[in-house]
Amino acid sequence: MPPESDDPAVTSGGRSDPAVGIRICGLNKSFDGPEGELVALAEIDLGVREGEFLCIVGPSGCGKTTLLRILAGLEPQFGGSVDFTVDTDGKPLQSMVFQEQGVFPWLTVLENAAYGLTVRHVPKDRCRAQARDYLRKLGLSAFEAAYPSQLSGGMRQRVNLARAFVNDPAVLLMDEPLGALDEQTKMLVQTDLLRLWEGSNKTVLFITHSLDEAIVLGDRVAVMSNRPGRIKTILDIDLPRPRDALELRNNERFLHLRRQVWDSLREEVVSLESDENRAPVAAGAAP
Amino acid sequence: MRRVEKILVVASPVGVFVLWEILAYLGWIDVRILPPPSSVAITMVVMFGEEGLLDHTAATLFRFFIGMAVGVVPGVLIGLTMGIFRWFRAFTNPLVALFYPIPRIALFPLVLILVGINETSNVIMIALGPFFTMLISAMYSVLNIDRIYRDVAENFETGPRHLYTMVTLPAAMPTLMGGLRISVGLGLLGTVAVEFLVGESGLGHVIWNSWQVLSLQRSMAGLVVSAIVGFAVYLSMDLLERYLVPWQKKTAPV
Ligand SMILES: Nc1ncnc2c1ncn2[C@@H]1O[C@H](COP(=O)(O)OP(=O)(O)OP(=O)(O)O)[C@@H](O)[C@H]1O
Numbered sequence: 449m450p451p452e453s454d455d456p457a458v459t460s461g462g463r464s465d466p467a468v469g470i471r472i473c474g475l476n477k478s479f480d481g482p483e484g485e486l487v488a489l490a491e492i493d494l495g496v497r498e499g500e501f502l503c504i505v506g507p508s509g510c511g512k513t514t515l516l517r518i519l520a521g522l523e524p525q526f527g528g529s530v531d532f533t534v535d536t537d538g539k540p541l542q543s544m545v546f547q548e549q550g551v552f553p554w555l556t557v558l559e560n561a562a563y564g565l566t567v568r569h570v571p572k573d574r575c576r577a578q579a580r581d582y583l584r585k586l587g588l589s590a591f592e593a594a595y596p597s598q599l600s601g602g603m604r605q606r607v608n609l610a611r612a613f614v615n616d617p618a619v620l621l622m623d624e625p626l627g628a629l630d631e632q633t634k635m636l637v638q639t640d641l642l643r644l645w646e647g648s649n650k651t652v653l654f655i656t657h658s659l660d661e662a663i664v665l666g667d668r669v670a671v672m673s674n675r676p677g678r679i680k681t682i683l684d685i686d687l688p689r690p691r692d693a694l695e696l697r698n699n700e701r702f703l704h705l706r707r708q709v710w711d712s713l714r715e716e717v718v719s720l721e722s723d724e725n726r727a728p729v730a731a732g733a734a735p
Numbered sequence: 736m737r738r739v740e741k742i743l744v745v746a747s748p749v750g751v752f753v754l755w756e757i758l759a760y761l762g763w764i765d766v767r768i769l770p771p772p773s774s775v776a777i778t779m780v781v782m783f784g785e786e787g788l789l790d791h792t793a794a795t796l797f798r799f800f801i802g803m804a805v806g807v808v809p810g811v812l813i814g815l816t817m818g819i820f821r822w823f824r825a826f827t828n829p830l831v832a833l834f835y836p837i838p839r840i841a842l843f844p845l846v847l848i849l850v851g852i853n854e855t856s857n858v859i860m861i862a863l864g865p866f867f868t869m870l871i872s873a874m875y876s877v878l879n880i881d882r883i884y885r886d887v888a889e890n891f892e893t894g895p896r897h898l899y900t901m902v903t904l905p906a907a908m909p910t911l912m913g914g915l916r917i918s919v920g921l922g923l924l925g926t927v928a929v930e931f932l933v934g935e936s937g938l939g940h941v942i943w944n945s946w947q948v949l950s951l952q953r954s955m956a957g958l959v960v961s962a963i964v965g966f967a968v969y970l971s972m973d974l975l976e977r978y979l980v981p982w983q984k985k986t987a988p989v
């Protein structure tokens with residue numbers, strides 16, 4: 449695949465010849481709200497590199513979930529274009545990990561994890577073997593016969609992640625999958641997640657409202673503006689891998705990056721606080 | 736269930752019977768109108784032995800189960816189809832709205848004219864209540880499925896077969912069970928009602944017939960047996976629910 453030199457979002461990175469996996473051009477999305485049209489996303493341009501872990505942060509309500517739902521094919525009507533150019537190699541194109549979990553309460557942990565394979569008519573033995581493999585990696589082996597209602601919140605999140613990983617898609621779309629967890633559990637699951645991803649060559653879009661999380665996990669962090677959402681800044685996270693979620697937090701480079709991301713996001717949060725009905729965000733705010 | 740609750744569950748009906756017996760013994764209630772449990776029990780034993788009460792019970796249960804099956808199965812199937820397919824809902828919903836509010840007992844003469852006075856008309860009358868109840872709860876059980884589950888199914892490109900068996904039906908199951916509990920009550924009511932009206936057999940017939948000849952103890956005995964039948968059916972719903980909705984942690988009433 450040729451390098452995409454005309455795409456600002458791609459060339460802003462430091463690496464050479466990053467192949468584009470998902471190209472998003474001039475993406476617009478509005479909803480019919482109670483007070484007329486509500487513009488959720490305005491002119492999103494973003495190139496996601498093949499195999500990268502791209503984190504997206506942004507103020508609440510700026511359209512992060514909407515962006516991911518469009519990529520997941522769940523919002524058929526939008527303006528602009530989305531092209532997946534990743535090499536799927538016979539795998540499913542994408543799977544989404546939903547913000548509200550969506551683990552099926554009526555399926556056991558094992559059945560939930562194997563869901564994607566089951567509905568693709570993969571033979572039962574292989575479904576189970578692959579699901580068990582990921583459940584083991586996520587420390588859920590002892591609970592494969594349990595129903596989700598019998599698990600803790602952290603374990604349910606792991607099931608949610610397992611279901612997406614077992615499906616083995618080329619692209620993983622994750623919408624604040626660890627949002628509901630306490631700090632300690634979050635760090636454990638982050639480490640699990642990094643281990644799973646590092647052993648794969650998946651492209652990941654990961655939404656979070658935690659700056660620490662974005663920097664710990666991501667190759668790059670995209671900061672979105674207030675609604676209507678745009679990509680405001682993209683920062684390279686040049687921390688070495690493999691990373692450890694716990695140790696990184698005292699690393700000097702980490703603190704510096706955190707400062708940079710926060711500076712970019714703070715303007716959005718402050719303006720959101722001071723003026724709820726603000727017009728579209730000023731362009732050219734990137735550093 | 737905690738032990739205290741278990742005791743209370745048994746203690747409350749037993750308590751009512753003991754109180755009733757005592758009040759009758761003290762003469763505070765008129766035993767000609769409300770015979771005490773002890774004499775009803777004796778009458779019941781006699782009736783089981785000499786008057787074929789067991790056969791009447793069997794006849795009632797038989798009608799009830801046939802009527803339930805005839806009502807519940809098509810009710811669930813049509814209701815689920817209405818929930819799943821918009822176009823089907825659009826053309827069946829007005830019909831449901833038209834027929835559902837008619838008092839079912841008012842349809843009895845019509846049913847009798849159409850099929851005659853026989854076991855078929857009984858079954859139809861018993862089935863009507865459960866049919867509409869299951870149809871409506873099945874439709875709403877599908878319509879009220881959380882959007883997140885549809886989204887997940889869509890994102891994993893779930894085909895129709897897996898969608899219905901792994902998502903739609905299990906998601907609808909708790910609501911369906913609720914509908915079934917109400918249907919069971921309606922079915923029992925309908926069974927006894929048709930036995931009042933046209934029965935030559937069944938507990939409803941026993942209760943009504945004894946009452947007409949002013950044999951209150953017999954009437955009461957029939958009532959008690961039908962209450963026991965209702966109790967047993969209701970308890971079996973808990974077992975059914977545990978089997979059909981195993982993922983739900985329930986604090987069942989009994
Ligand atoms: N189906 C919908 N109908 C109408 N408006 C919607 C719909 N979905 C989202 N919106 C609106 O679009 C905007 C963006 O919503 P979205 O869920 O994408 O935000 P978000 O960035 O994910 O927020 P959060 O961080 O709180 O999850 C919000 O103002 C929301 O009210």
Ligand SMILES: [Mg+2]
Binds near residue numbers: 512514623
């Ligand atoms: Mg969201």
